[in-house]
Amino acid sequence: MRRNHPSLLWATGSVLLVLMAVWAMPRFNLFTEGSGELLVLHLIIELFSVFVALLVVVMAWNVFTDENRSTSRTLIFGFSVVAGLDLMHAVSYPGMPDLLTPSSTPKAIFFWFLARAFDLLTFWLLALGVRLPGQRWHALAVAVGVLAVVFAWGTWCLDWFPTTYVPGEGATTLNGQIDLLLLAGYWAAAWVFVRSTHSLRNRYLAWACFLMGLAQLLLNGFADTGDVLLFFGHVLKIAAFALIFKGTFWLGLRAPYNLLQQSEQQLRSKQTELDTLLSRIPAGLARIDVAGRYVYVNQRLAQRLGQPVEHIVGRPFGEVIRPERNATVGQHLSLALSGQPTGYEGQTYLVNGEPNHATVWMAPEHDSAGQVVGVIAVVLDVTEQRRLQQDLAHSMHEIAELKAALDAHAIVAITNAQGIITSVNDKFCEISQYRRDEVLGQSHRIINSGHHSEAFFRDLWQTISSGNVWTGEICNRAKNGSLYWVHTTIVPFVGKDGLAEQYIAIRADITKRKQAEQDAQRMALHDALTDLPNRRLMAERVSQAIAHAVRDKHVSALLLLDLDHFKEVNDTLGHAQGDELLRAVANRLRASVRQTDTVARLGGDEFVVLLTDIAPDMAAATAAASDWAEKMRAQLARPYELHGEPVIATPSVGVVLFGSATDDPEEMLKQADMALYKAKAGGRNQVCFFDPSLQAEVNSRTSLLRDLRAAVELDQLRLLYQPVVDRARRVLGVEALVRWQHPERGLVSPAAFIPLAEQSGIILQIGEWVLDTACAQLSAWADDPVRKAWTIAVNVCARQFNEATFVATVEAALARAGANPAHLRLEITESMLQSDLDSTITKMRQLNDRGVRFSLDDFGTGYSSLSYLKLLPLDQFKIDKSFVDDILNNRKDLAVAKTILGLASNLGLGVVAEGVESAAQYELLATYGCEAFQGYLFCKPVPVEALPRQSSI
Ligand SMILES: Nc1nc2c(ncn2[C@@H]2O[C@H](COP(=O)(O)OP(=O)(O)OP(=O)(O)O)[C@@H](O)[C@H]2O)c(=O)[nH]1
Incomplete structure (x- = not known):
C-alpha cells in the first residue's frame, strides 16, 4: 500500500487539477463543428488509438509466452473490438463521408460508448485475471463477430440505442450518466489494478484506466463536437492508450526480453557455477x-x-x-x-x-x-x-598371521557381554577336550574346576565389566575331569556407551609350570629322600599343634629320634645303603603314628614325630608319650634288611611334652634335642624325656660354644709341645697340642672343647691356626742348631681333612711361614681312613710329594683294614696311650703293641708309643723294638719356651 501512495497522490492531484481546470476554463469551441481541421485531428487521434489497439492485438498474438496465452486472448478479443469500434467511431464522426448510413454525432457517440464499454470490459477482465477459454483465433473470431453485430446495430438500428445527443442541444443527460458510469467503471478498474499484483503492466493499466476515466469526465456534458473538452477528452484517451501500449508492450515484448536477459544471466552464472563445480x-x-x-x-x-x-x-x-x-x-x-x-x-x-x-x-x-x-x-x-586397500590387505594379512600365531600358541575364547561363549579356537577345544559345538552358547562355568572361590570370580567380573583388563591364573577342569591351569588375560571390548560389548580371553597353558611350582613348594616343605615333611613344615605343624593344644586343653608330644651310630652304616655299607636305611626308618615311623600325627625328617638321621592331643593332662600325657616313644623305639630297633643283609639301627629318642601358649616350636626342638642328647649320653637306644635340669647343661654348652667362637680372634689358644724321643732319649721332634686359655674358665682341656669345636665346625678355624702356629715355629727353629732337625706333629681331625681345600690350606701355611715341609708331620686317625679312601690317599700323596709326613694316630683303636695301609704314604704308627697304660699287666695290650711294632717293621714304618709314663713301660716297648716314645716320662706338653734346650732329655 505504501508503494501506491505516490500514485494515489498523483491521481488525486490530477483529478483535482482537471476538475479545477474544467471548472475555471471558459467553455468555447476549439473547432467549428464539422470543420475539416476537426475531422482530421479527430481522425488522427482515433487512428492513433486504433493503431495502438491493433499493436496490442498483434503483440498479444505473437509475442506472449505460453503462460500469458489466456491474457493474450483477452487482449486480442478486447483490443480487436476496441480498435474496430474506435475506427467505426472515427469514420462515423459528423462530417466524415457516409458509410452505408450518414455519419452523425449520435452514431459516433454510439460507437464511442460501445468502444469504451469494451475497453472497460477488457480492463476488468485483465484486472480480475479472468482467462478467456479457447485459442487466440477463437478470441479474434468472437471479436470480429461482435464488431459485425455492433456495426450493423450502429449503422442500421441506431434507434434502438437511447438518445445520447440532441443536435443543437448537445449531450443528453443519459450521455452524462453513461460517462459517469464509465468513469466509475474505469476508476474502479484502476483501483483493482492497483490492489492486485504490483507488476509494471498493472501499474500502466491502472494509470490508463484512470486517464480513461478522466477522459470520460471531460467528455461529460460537452456542448458540440468542436467543444474544447471533447478535444481534451480525446487527448487523455490517446495518453491512456499510450499507457496501454506501454503496459502491454512491457508485458509482451520487454518482459520476454528481460526474461531472456535474465535467463542468459542465469545461464552464464549457472555455467560459471557448473565450471567451478566441474573443476572442483x-x-x-x-x-x-x-x-x-x-x-x-x-x-x-x-x-x-x-x-x-x-x-x-x-x-x-x-x-x-x-x-x-x-x-x-x-x-x-x-x-x-x-x-x-x-x-x-x-x-x-x-x-x-x-x-x-x-x-x-x-x-x-x-x-x-x-x-x-x-x-x-x-x-x-x-x-x-x-x-589404503594395499595397506588394508597388508594389515589384514598381518592380523591373520597374528591370529594364526595367537591360535597356535594361545587358548582363545570370545564371549558376549553376558559371558556366553561365541567363539573359541582349536587350542581351547584341545585343552578343554570339549568340541566347539559343545561350548558355543555356554558360559565358562562348563570348565569351572571349583578350585576358586566365588569372590575370585566376582572380582574378575567386576574388573572386566567396568572396562578393565583382568589378568590372573585360573584352574579349569577339562571334559574328562582333569585339571589344567591357564594364565588368563581377559580384555573387554567397550562400546560407544562405555559398556563392555564382548570379552576376549587369551590363555596360556601353565599346567606344567604350576606342577613345577607345586613340586617346588612340596620340595621346599618336604625331604627329598624320604618325602617326609622337613624342618620348615614341621615347625609350622608344631605351631598349629601348640595352638590346638591350648585351645582344646590337651597335651601333645614332640619326639626327636636319632639313629645310633648311623655314620657307621654309611661308612661300612656305603651312602646309598645309608639312604635306604633312612627310607626304611621313615616308613616304619609313618606306619606307627596316627593320621593326625606328623613325622618329619630334620636332616641326617634325625627324625621328629609330632603326636597331637595325646592326653588331657601332663601326667597322663607323660605315660602316653612314653608308650608311644617306646613303641617307636622298638619298631626302629628291629633289624632292617638292606640288600639281603640284616642291619641293626637302634634309635635314641628325646621327648618333650607341650600344651601351653608359651611353648615355642624352636625352643621345643631344642628341648627335645637335650633329651635326645641325654639318651645318647645314657648309652643310646633309649627314650629320655626333657627335664628342665638338662637346660642348664645345654646353656653351659651354648655359652662355651659362644666363647670358643671368639677364642681364635681373642688369641686365647695356646700351642703346647710334647717332645718325641728315641731310645737314647734324643729329641726327634714334638707333637703340637692345642690348649685354650680362657680368661675366666682358666685352661680348658681339649676333651672339653675339641668335640664341641668339631660339632660346630670351629675346628676348621682352630686347625688352621694350629697349622700356622706350628709352621711359624718350624721356621723359627730353622736356625736353631739343636731344634732345626725337629719335626712338629700336628693333629688333623676328620672334618678338617675332609675339606676340599685341605691340601691348599697346609701348603699355604707352609708357604706363609717359609717352613720346611719335611719337618711337618700330620697325625691322622684311623677313623678318617674309613670314608672316601681314594680322596684321602690323593690328598696324602699330594702333601707327601711336597715332603710332608704322616703318622697314623691311635693305631689299633679303630677298624683299620690292613690291606689299604700299604697304599697310604704313611711314615709312622702311633701306639695309642690306652694300650701303653696297661702294657705291663695286660697281655692283650702288650700283644696289640707287639703286633703294631711287627706290622710297622714289616711295612718299613716307624712307631711312636704314646703315653709312656714309666721307665718300665719304656723299657718293655724298647725291648720289642719301639724306637720312639712320647709321654710324661720324658716331658709333659709344655710351652715352646719350656722345651728342652739340649738335644736329649
Ligand atoms: N646315607 C646318608 N647319610 C647321611 C645323610 N645325611 C647325613 N648323613 C650322615 O649321617 C651321619 C649322622 O651322624 P651322627 O648322627 O652325627 O652320628 P651317628 O653316627 O649317628 O652317631 P650318634 O648319633 O652319636 O649315635 C653323618 O655321617 C652324615 O654324613 C643322608 O642323607 N644320607
Whole structure:
C-alpha cells in the first residue's frame, strides 16, 4: 500500500487539477463543428488509438509466452473490438463521408460508448485475471463477430440505442450518466489494478484506466463536437492508450526480453557455477566427440594430463594422453561410441613421474534423436584408495598371521557381554577336550574346576565389566575331569556407551609350570629322600599343634629320634645303603603314628614325630608319650634288611611334652634335642624325656660354644709341645697340642672343647691356626742348631681333612711361614681312613710329594683294614696311650703293641708309643723294638719356651 501512495497522490492531484481546470476554463469551441481541421485531428487521434489497439492485438498474438496465452486472448478479443469500434467511431464522426448510413454525432457517440464499454470490459477482465477459454483465433473470431453485430446495430438500428445527443442541444443527460458510469467503471478498474499484483503492466493499466476515466469526465456534458473538452477528452484517451501500449508492450515484448536477459544471466552464472563445480569435483571430466577430439576437459583432468585446458580442447585424445595408454583408451572410447558404457582401471604415470592409479568410466552421449554424439569420460584418481586397500590387505594379512600365531600358541575364547561363549579356537577345544559345538552358547562355568572361590570370580567380573583388563591364573577342569591351569588375560571390548560389548580371553597353558611350582613348594616343605615333611613344615605343624593344644586343653608330644651310630652304616655299607636305611626308618615311623600325627625328617638321621592331643593332662600325657616313644623305639630297633643283609639301627629318642601358649616350636626342638642328647649320653637306644635340669647343661654348652667362637680372634689358644724321643732319649721332634686359655674358665682341656669345636665346625678355624702356629715355629727353629732337625706333629681331625681345600690350606701355611715341609708331620686317625679312601690317599700323596709326613694316630683303636695301609704314604704308627697304660699287666695290650711294632717293621714304618709314663713301660716297648716314645716320662706338653734346650732329655 505504501508503494501506491505516490500514485494515489498523483491521481488525486490530477483529478483535482482537471476538475479545477474544467471548472475555471471558459467553455468555447476549439473547432467549428464539422470543420475539416476537426475531422482530421479527430481522425488522427482515433487512428492513433486504433493503431495502438491493433499493436496490442498483434503483440498479444505473437509475442506472449505460453503462460500469458489466456491474457493474450483477452487482449486480442478486447483490443480487436476496441480498435474496430474506435475506427467505426472515427469514420462515423459528423462530417466524415457516409458509410452505408450518414455519419452523425449520435452514431459516433454510439460507437464511442460501445468502444469504451469494451475497453472497460477488457480492463476488468485483465484486472480480475479472468482467462478467456479457447485459442487466440477463437478470441479474434468472437471479436470480429461482435464488431459485425455492433456495426450493423450502429449503422442500421441506431434507434434502438437511447438518445445520447440532441443536435443543437448537445449531450443528453443519459450521455452524462453513461460517462459517469464509465468513469466509475474505469476508476474502479484502476483501483483493482492497483490492489492486485504490483507488476509494471498493472501499474500502466491502472494509470490508463484512470486517464480513461478522466477522459470520460471531460467528455461529460460537452456542448458540440468542436467543444474544447471533447478535444481534451480525446487527448487523455490517446495518453491512456499510450499507457496501454506501454503496459502491454512491457508485458509482451520487454518482459520476454528481460526474461531472456535474465535467463542468459542465469545461464552464464549457472555455467560459471557448473565450471567451478566441474573443476572442483575430485574427478577428471571430459567430453570427447565422435572423432575422438576433446570437446571439454575440466581443470582437474587438464592438470592430470599436464597441459592447459585450451591446449587440450579440440585435439584428438591420441595427441594428449601418454602413448602407452592409447590402445586402452582407444578401445574403450570405441566401445562407448558404439553406445555401450564402459570403464577400466589402470596404472599410469603423472607428468611428474609419480605412479598413479585411476578408474575411468566412459558413457555415450546422445542427442535428442538418440544418436551417439560423443563420450563423457570420468577419470577418478584411486591411487590413495589403492594404497589404503594395499595397506588394508597388508594389515589384514598381518592380523591373520597374528591370529594364526595367537591360535597356535594361545587358548582363545570370545564371549558376549553376558559371558556366553561365541567363539573359541582349536587350542581351547584341545585343552578343554570339549568340541566347539559343545561350548558355543555356554558360559565358562562348563570348565569351572571349583578350585576358586566365588569372590575370585566376582572380582574378575567386576574388573572386566567396568572396562578393565583382568589378568590372573585360573584352574579349569577339562571334559574328562582333569585339571589344567591357564594364565588368563581377559580384555573387554567397550562400546560407544562405555559398556563392555564382548570379552576376549587369551590363555596360556601353565599346567606344567604350576606342577613345577607345586613340586617346588612340596620340595621346599618336604625331604627329598624320604618325602617326609622337613624342618620348615614341621615347625609350622608344631605351631598349629601348640595352638590346638591350648585351645582344646590337651597335651601333645614332640619326639626327636636319632639313629645310633648311623655314620657307621654309611661308612661300612656305603651312602646309598645309608639312604635306604633312612627310607626304611621313615616308613616304619609313618606306619606307627596316627593320621593326625606328623613325622618329619630334620636332616641326617634325625627324625621328629609330632603326636597331637595325646592326653588331657601332663601326667597322663607323660605315660602316653612314653608308650608311644617306646613303641617307636622298638619298631626302629628291629633289624632292617638292606640288600639281603640284616642291619641293626637302634634309635635314641628325646621327648618333650607341650600344651601351653608359651611353648615355642624352636625352643621345643631344642628341648627335645637335650633329651635326645641325654639318651645318647645314657648309652643310646633309649627314650629320655626333657627335664628342665638338662637346660642348664645345654646353656653351659651354648655359652662355651659362644666363647670358643671368639677364642681364635681373642688369641686365647695356646700351642703346647710334647717332645718325641728315641731310645737314647734324643729329641726327634714334638707333637703340637692345642690348649685354650680362657680368661675366666682358666685352661680348658681339649676333651672339653675339641668335640664341641668339631660339632660346630670351629675346628676348621682352630686347625688352621694350629697349622700356622706350628709352621711359624718350624721356621723359627730353622736356625736353631739343636731344634732345626725337629719335626712338629700336628693333629688333623676328620672334618678338617675332609675339606676340599685341605691340601691348599697346609701348603699355604707352609708357604706363609717359609717352613720346611719335611719337618711337618700330620697325625691322622684311623677313623678318617674309613670314608672316601681314594680322596684321602690323593690328598696324602699330594702333601707327601711336597715332603710332608704322616703318622697314623691311635693305631689299633679303630677298624683299620690292613690291606689299604700299604697304599697310604704313611711314615709312622702311633701306639695309642690306652694300650701303653696297661702294657705291663695286660697281655692283650702288650700283644696289640707287639703286633703294631711287627706290622710297622714289616711295612718299613716307624712307631711312636704314646703315653709312656714309666721307665718300665719304656723299657718293655724298647725291648720289642719301639724306637720312639712320647709321654710324661720324658716331658709333659709344655710351652715352646719350656722345651728342652739340649738335644736329649
Ligand atoms: N646315607 C646318608 N647319610 C647321611 C645323610 N645325611 C647325613 N648323613 C650322615 O649321617 C651321619 C649322622 O651322624 P651322627 O648322627 O652325627 O652320628 P651317628 O653316627 O649317628 O652317631 P650318634 O648319633 O652319636 O649315635 C653323618 O655321617 C652324615 O654324613 C643322608 O642323607 N644320607
